[in-house]
Amino acid sequence: MYKAHVYVVLKPGVLDPKGDAVKKSLHVMGYKGVNEVRIGKFIEVWLEAESREEALRKVEKMSAELLANPVIEDYRVEIVGGE
Amino acid sequence: MYKAHVYVVLKPGVLDPKGDAVKKSLHVMGYKGVNEVRIGKFIEVWLEAESREEALRKVEKMSAELLANPVIEDYRVEIVGGE
């Protein structure tokens, strides 16, 4: 079994209402030095595969198809564990 | 300015309805080998700080206070860039 991490982030330029709200709250809480906050997804996937390469290929594919929306999001995949 | 990554994940044992729904749909899409999916947050924070250590300390603190919900989530902070 392999474990993959998928990082999904909003594309540069796409508005992040949640990140902006968090930034504002951080300012109110006294963290004045915070310049920007962007909130994306951190997805952990455990899967069976023949090899590390196959695992990577599969997770890349499912990210492109489902986990991220190419209109607004970019993603990056990493295989972090497995035999 | 420093850049931090915060990884927020559900504590082990806490139900992840989103992850479960994604896993099921991956199965339907033909990715039979997927055993588990957990969906967390990937937060990027850009902030001013005197030093890397201070940046880390600050982001650790804001994670505990706001970015993660300590009742159901764990988090991990990394400083990934900055002078």
Place this chain on the structure above:
Amino acid sequence: MNYRDLGLTDDEYKLILDFMGREPNELELGMFSVMWSEHCGYKNSRPLLKLFPTRGACVIQGPGENAGIIDIGDGDALVFKIESHNHPSAIEPYQGAATGVGGIVRDIFTMGARPIALLNSLRFGKLDDERVKELFAGVVAGIGDYGNCLGIPTVGGEVYFNDCYKENPLVNAMCIGLVKQEEIKKAVAGRAGSPIMLVGAKTGRDGIHGATFASEELSEESAAKRPAVQVGDPFMEKLLIEACLELIKEDLVDGMQDLGAAGLVSSVAETVSKKGKGAVIDVLKVPRREEGMTPYEVMLSESQERMLIIPKSGCEKRIAEIFDRWGLDAAVIGEVTDDGVFRVQEGERKVAEVPVKALTEGCPVYVREGRVPDYYKEAQDFSPEKLPEVDLKEAWIRLLSSPNIASKKWVYAQYDYQVMTNTVILPGHGDAAVLRIKGTRKGLAATVDCNSRMVYLDPYRGGMMAIAEAALNLACVGAKPLAFTNCLNFGNPEKPEIYWQLQEAVKGMSEAAVVLGTPVVSGNVSLYNESTERAVYPTPVVGMVGMLYDIDKRCDMAFKREGDVICLLGR
């Protein structure tokens, strides 16, 4: 584990020894402790609840089932109930409130009814406190997101802010369902040998001892002791609603029961106990979310979105098909037996054996002595002459700007109140919500009310007023009040002053209900709403339902035309 850590008293433990004829093991003790908690056993409130009128021409099912049922003519019936999720919401407002909605909705469709409306009654500390703001925002979002996802409109409610709720907010949710009378289902298993099926979410370690937790005061310790927080899965619940209602339409089940507080223990015990049956459950057959769960954890887990199904003979296959269509897994986890014993197996190994009746009916009942609190006498001495002079204009502006009086749009705008396209008087437009019943000329009206400050100052009259206000709100939209449900949110009943509040409030409510001809059909008791600081105001929330027999004769609260006469009725 010691019985005292589980909230049982010495006397209760002796009673358990009598029932068992031996020392109970840990699991057996756990089963008693949850079933005999106030939350499940009503040991402090049962004698008082007897005061409520429960009969009436419209009553089909009074208190005692998952929800009450009233007849609204033409073979239709309404099923409704209110329930609290106070303590879970104090710990995790979003999930606590969301799972509260999930629980009350299950109570309704368990009876075979389609849930058609939600209401809620909320109480928090004052909004100048950051934690209170968080609680308020979290609770409202949790209620909204859950109900919105299910597609059940949240059509009404109330919100009130006062310091007495600062540490211990109140979150009560009410659900109303519509059912054809011949499709009403009760949670009864009558046939030995019937399989017992579990469907819905997998069982995890969450919420273990939630029922006991709900029956204690909130303290620093409870933060440490708290059960793993339950996360709601409204999507799973939506699938369960649709699938379970299909089972009922096709007449495939003998009994159906949701899993709420005390999980498998109480749902199995309650289902088999009514006909004097027993059950055997194999914990290894229960689908789990986590590895290494003990029988204790499996039996006491309060994981949400699970249902127990007792199929009609020969219907198992069709049931499995329906669940499969909805993408749900159903597992057979045991069977109904004839001997009145609740047996738990872990594969071949027997891990618990308890007489069912001991769990469901053995719980001792406490009739306590009340004591009139000191503040009451002071309050009785009140006279308007003692009030200070105020500038009327300033007073008026201050009143209007109080969050208790100001518009609640911030709240209800987060709730989908129009889905199902039945809501004809929307939140903010009337004293009660009005929903049409498609295909008829009828409409139903519903409201939740309680002025807890009045109940605090005079529990007896305050109790009366809660009923009267609810009935008046219904009358104002043109509905005839029919019956009510209630949630008694009080402090620790072991304190004589609190017990007195409870007793007096119930008396007052009962008297008003008799006079107005509105019996109670269901309800919930939430005691121990206290922090180390203080107890909450006594808050007996009334959820009342009424009917408009001609929906065109409804009335909202807007002034309609210039020149119309304004009258003030009453004394």
Place this chain on the structure above:
Amino acid sequence: MRFGIVVFPGSNCDADCYHVIKDVMQEEACYIWHKETDLQGVDAVILPGGFSYGDYLRAGAIARFSPVMSAVKEFAARGGLVIGICNGFQILLEAGLLPGAMLRNRSLKFICDQVHLKVNRTDTPFSHLFAPGEVVKIPIAHGEGNYYCPPEILEELKANRQILFTYCSPQGEVSDEYNPNGSLANIAGIINKEGNVLGMMPHPERCSEEILGGTDGFKIFASMIKWAKEASR
């Protein structure tokens, strides 16, 4: 005329749409389960509102993989009328039947309210019964209705006159003040280039009867019906 209403797990306005078509418009309606691959010969498809697959991950993201969606795509490609309401709109975007994507409302809150829309075109199958520039009042109820698309797509939408509905004041003024969710260019509903696929966040099925307080939604369904009947003549 026969409408097919697609039911995904988690759809919750399916019955409301059925009621409008059947009882209010007095036309034929049928449900189409998301696993079907055949549209039963319907004349128009409704993707109803709700929370398909709980809206987990992203609204509409999982639903687009339902088998029925291939049939819907083919149907649309052949010129069949498709209307996606609320979650249905989100699914159309995820499925690529319409351009763009939905972000969370800028208030970060679910919003249930009545809003005003400006009808920008009256030469489409969905809007030909409105008066040019008409302002209509219609309910919204969503958490992710903040429409977004890259600037070049927005230019295209404008150039092709694909923006059918925009949020506006009761008088028809289109400005940020009347934008309930932060949506780009106040977009409430768009159509495809060919004009036979509409996605809109507001709920016409919730305002098609007098008793519900408004009938502006009625005209959308009535437009579709009249259009289809004339086309088949």
